[in-house]
Amino acid sequence: MRSRYKYAVSNAPVLRPNRLPLRLHIPEPVARPGEAAHFGNLALAEAGAVARPDIDTVEADVRHLPYTLIRVLDDDGHAVGPWAPGLDAEQLIAGLAAMLRTRIFDDRLFRAHRQGKTSFYMKCTGEEAIAVAQSMALGRNDMCFPTYRMLGWLMARDYPLDALVNQIFSNAADPLAGRQLPILYSARDYGFYSLSGNLGSRFGHAVGWAMASAYRGDEGIALGMVGDGTTAEGDFHEALTFAAVYRAPVILCVTNNQWAISSFTGIAGAETATFAAKALAYGIPGLRVDGNDFLAVWAATQWAAERARANLGSTLIEFVTYRVAGHSTSDDPTQYRPKDEADHWPLGDPVDRLKAHLIAIGVWDEERHAALTKQLDDEVKAAVKAAEAVGTLGASKPPVGEMFECVFKDADWRIDEQRTELGL
Amino acid sequence: MPSMTMIQALNSALADKLADDADVLIFGEDVGYFGGVFRVTAGLQERFGLQRCFDAPIAESGIIATAIGMGAYGLRPVPEIQFADYILPAYDQLVSEAARLRYRSSGEFTAPITVRSPYGGGIFGGQTHSQSPEAIFAHITGLKTVIPSTPYDAKGLLIAAIEDDDPVIFLEPKRLYNGPFDGRPDQQVPGWHGHPAAEVPEGLYRIPLGKAATVREGEAATVLAYGTMVHVALSAIEECGIDAELIDLRSIVPLDIDAIVASVQKTGRCVILHEASRFGGFGGELSALVQERCFYHLEAPVERVCGWDTPYPHAFEWDYFPGPARLIKALRRVTGEA
Structure with a gap:
C-alpha cells in the first residue's frame, strides 16, 4: 500500500547523536514470589527522632514531615520522644484489648467464610493499631469515614459483636437488613459512616461533613480514610482540594499497607515520593507515621484533631503499615509477593509492640495477656454462636420485603408494583 | 403577583429557602460573588452571606461528594453544576453514593441534596453545553429527576426538591431561562413577561414531585x-x-x-x-x-x-x-x- 503522505515515514530509528531511545518505565516491587523479600527501600526513622511542632505552626515550617517517620515506641517497648501521648495504663490496656478483639474476630470470621458461613470477608491483620488508636483518640461527636480495614474503630467503642456477625451472615438479625456486602458496616451512633466497596468516593464526604460541622458552628470533626492504592483516584485529590480551600476540620489519612490487591505502592505513584508528601502541593501539613505504633497513631491523630478543632484546617496523615493478610477472602497474596514478606516487615506487629510496652512499664505480663486473649476469644465465640443460632448465610435472611425498603424515603409506584409482582 | 423569568423564579426559590431554612446552602462554580454564569444565584451571596452561597473549585465530583457529606450531616445543600454536560465527572458520586447511601446504611445516612444544572441545546453551545442527560439519572434508582418548563413550576418544584429527603437532579432547560422558546429559531422568542405561568408568587409554595x-x-x-x-x-x-x-x-x-x-x-x-x-x-x-x-x-x-x-x-x-x-x-x- 502506498503512503498517503508525500514523505513516507520509516520505522527505522533515526537517533540524534548522544540521545537514547525513549523507554517506558513500568514500576516493579523489590521482590516477587520466590525472590528474597526485603524493605530496604522503605525510609525509616528512629523512635523519638522527629520533633513535634506546635499545632499552630505554619505549614511552611512542617514541610519536612512527609519525608520522615513519626515513631514513639522503640525496639525495647519504651515510649520515647516528643510525640509520646502520655496515656495512662487503663487507656493502653483498653487499646490492647480492642486490637486483640479485632484480630481474634478477624481470624474466626475468616474461618467462618472458609466454612461456607458467609460470602466474603476482609481482615485487617497487622493494621489494628490505626483504627483502634484513632477511635480512642477522637470523640463521640466526630465521624469516621472508614476503609474496610477499620473494624478496630467499632471494637474500641464496644459495638456489639453479635450485630457484626449477623451483618456478616446477612441473616434475619442483620442490622443492614441483607442489603449490603459483609463487613461494609454502617454505625452512625458509633461515629462510623456507611462503608462501601469503593474507598475513594467517601473521602470527599468526610470533607463535606467537616464543612457542615464548621458551617453550623458545631464541635465535631471528620476523619477520612483511604488506602495507598486509592490515592491515585481523582476523588482523593478533589477531597484534598476542598479540604484545603475551605480549611475543613477534617483529618485525611492514607493507610499505606504496601499492597493494593496485587499492586505495590509504586503503581500508586509512591516509587519516589511518599503518600504524605501529597499534602505539600495542597498547602496542608503532611505527617508520615508508624502505623504499627499505637502511640504514634494516637499522637498524630490527636495533633491533627487539635489543629482541626482550632480552625487551623486539615492534615494529611500517611500511616505506614503492612497488610499481613490477603486483600480479601477472594485473594491469594502468595501469587504476587514473597510468601515470607511479612516476616521481613521492619515495623513489627502492632499488638506485640503495645503488649511489650505495657510489660516494659510494669502494668502487664504474659499471664494477664493469656487471660485477656482467652476472655476475648470466648466473647467472639459466643457472638458467632449467637449469630449462628439466628442463621448463617442462606440459612436465614431478613424478610425479602427488605429488598424494597430504603430505596427512597417513600417508595414510588414502581417499588410498590414490583413488591406485588414478587408476591409480597 | 410579580412576573418572573425562569431565572428570576429559580433565584426567588433559592432566596426563599435560604431565608426559611438555615440548613440550606448553595455552592458551585462561579455561583458566589458573580452569581452564576446564567445569573440564577445573582445577589444571594450579598444578601445571605459568604457561607450561604459560595464558589467551589472546578471539580464536579468534589462538589457532589462534599454536598453528600453535608447532606449526611443534616444540611440541605443545593450544589450547582454549571452545565449538565459537566455533571459526568460527578456521576460516580451520584450513582454509587447519593443514590445508594440510604439503602446500604438502612437509612442511617441519607443524601438530601438538590443538584441544579442547566441542560439542553438551542444556544449554539456545541456538544459540551447542550446535552440532555436525564435518562442516565432516571435509570439510577434512588435518584429523583425533575425538569420544569415554566417559571411558576420552576420555583414550586425547586422548593419541593430542596425539601425532599432524597437526592434530586434538578435539570433546568436553559433555552427557557428567558422565554418560552417554542422550537422556531427563525422567530423572535417572546419573553416570559405576559405568560400566565410567569406569574410567580413571592414566598414559599410547592409543586409535588411526581405530578404531571x-x-x-x-x-x-x-x-x-x-x-x-x-x-x-x-x-x-x-x-x-x-x-x-x-x-x-x-x-x-x-x-x-x-x-x-x-x-x-x-x-x-x-x-x-x-x-x-x-x-x-x-x-x-x-x-x-x-x-x-x-x-x-x-x-x-x-x-x-x-x-x-x-x-x-x-x-x-x-x-x-x-x-x-x-x-x-x-x-x-x-x-x-x-
Whole structure:
C-alpha cells in the first residue's frame, strides 16, 4: 500500500547523536514470589527522632514531615520522644484489648467464610493499631469515614459483636437488613459512616461533613480514610482540594499497607515520593507515621484533631503499615509477593509492640495477656454462636420485603408494583 | 403577583429557602460573588452571606461528594453544576453514593441534596453545553429527576426538591431561562413577561414531585414532553390543528404514570418528545410503559420524536433539534392524517 503522505515515514530509528531511545518505565516491587523479600527501600526513622511542632505552626515550617517517620515506641517497648501521648495504663490496656478483639474476630470470621458461613470477608491483620488508636483518640461527636480495614474503630467503642456477625451472615438479625456486602458496616451512633466497596468516593464526604460541622458552628470533626492504592483516584485529590480551600476540620489519612490487591505502592505513584508528601502541593501539613505504633497513631491523630478543632484546617496523615493478610477472602497474596514478606516487615506487629510496652512499664505480663486473649476469644465465640443460632448465610435472611425498603424515603409506584409482582 | 423569568423564579426559590431554612446552602462554580454564569444565584451571596452561597473549585465530583457529606450531616445543600454536560465527572458520586447511601446504611445516612444544572441545546453551545442527560439519572434508582418548563413550576418544584429527603437532579432547560422558546429559531422568542405561568408568587409554595400537568386537553393523541419540549409541542399542536392532549411530566422520577395512562387510554395515540438522542433515551421507557398499560387502547404505534443519535452538532443544531415540524409529522402519522 502506498503512503498517503508525500514523505513516507520509516520505522527505522533515526537517533540524534548522544540521545537514547525513549523507554517506558513500568514500576516493579523489590521482590516477587520466590525472590528474597526485603524493605530496604522503605525510609525509616528512629523512635523519638522527629520533633513535634506546635499545632499552630505554619505549614511552611512542617514541610519536612512527609519525608520522615513519626515513631514513639522503640525496639525495647519504651515510649520515647516528643510525640509520646502520655496515656495512662487503663487507656493502653483498653487499646490492647480492642486490637486483640479485632484480630481474634478477624481470624474466626475468616474461618467462618472458609466454612461456607458467609460470602466474603476482609481482615485487617497487622493494621489494628490505626483504627483502634484513632477511635480512642477522637470523640463521640466526630465521624469516621472508614476503609474496610477499620473494624478496630467499632471494637474500641464496644459495638456489639453479635450485630457484626449477623451483618456478616446477612441473616434475619442483620442490622443492614441483607442489603449490603459483609463487613461494609454502617454505625452512625458509633461515629462510623456507611462503608462501601469503593474507598475513594467517601473521602470527599468526610470533607463535606467537616464543612457542615464548621458551617453550623458545631464541635465535631471528620476523619477520612483511604488506602495507598486509592490515592491515585481523582476523588482523593478533589477531597484534598476542598479540604484545603475551605480549611475543613477534617483529618485525611492514607493507610499505606504496601499492597493494593496485587499492586505495590509504586503503581500508586509512591516509587519516589511518599503518600504524605501529597499534602505539600495542597498547602496542608503532611505527617508520615508508624502505623504499627499505637502511640504514634494516637499522637498524630490527636495533633491533627487539635489543629482541626482550632480552625487551623486539615492534615494529611500517611500511616505506614503492612497488610499481613490477603486483600480479601477472594485473594491469594502468595501469587504476587514473597510468601515470607511479612516476616521481613521492619515495623513489627502492632499488638506485640503495645503488649511489650505495657510489660516494659510494669502494668502487664504474659499471664494477664493469656487471660485477656482467652476472655476475648470466648466473647467472639459466643457472638458467632449467637449469630449462628439466628442463621448463617442462606440459612436465614431478613424478610425479602427488605429488598424494597430504603430505596427512597417513600417508595414510588414502581417499588410498590414490583413488591406485588414478587408476591409480597 | 410579580412576573418572573425562569431565572428570576429559580433565584426567588433559592432566596426563599435560604431565608426559611438555615440548613440550606448553595455552592458551585462561579455561583458566589458573580452569581452564576446564567445569573440564577445573582445577589444571594450579598444578601445571605459568604457561607450561604459560595464558589467551589472546578471539580464536579468534589462538589457532589462534599454536598453528600453535608447532606449526611443534616444540611440541605443545593450544589450547582454549571452545565449538565459537566455533571459526568460527578456521576460516580451520584450513582454509587447519593443514590445508594440510604439503602446500604438502612437509612442511617441519607443524601438530601438538590443538584441544579442547566441542560439542553438551542444556544449554539456545541456538544459540551447542550446535552440532555436525564435518562442516565432516571435509570439510577434512588435518584429523583425533575425538569420544569415554566417559571411558576420552576420555583414550586425547586422548593419541593430542596425539601425532599432524597437526592434530586434538578435539570433546568436553559433555552427557557428567558422565554418560552417554542422550537422556531427563525422567530423572535417572546419573553416570559405576559405568560400566565410567569406569574410567580413571592414566598414559599410547592409543586409535588411526581405530578404531571395537563397543559392542553385534547382527544386525538397524547403528547408526552418535559422541559423545553413542552413549548415546542404546544406550538406544533396549535400549528397543525390536531386536537392533541399535551402532558408536561415535570418530573421523570417519580413519574406520574396515572396521568400518562389516563390520557393515552382516552386518546389511543401517543407521541413522546424529548431533546435527548433517541436510542436508550427516556422515551424508550415511556414507550414501553404506554405499551404495557395501554396496549388495547392504542390505535397506532407509539412514536418517539427525539434528537438524532449523534453528539450535539454545533452547525447543525436546528437539524438535530426535534422541532415543531418533526412533531407535526409524527402527530399526522399516529392520527392517520399523513
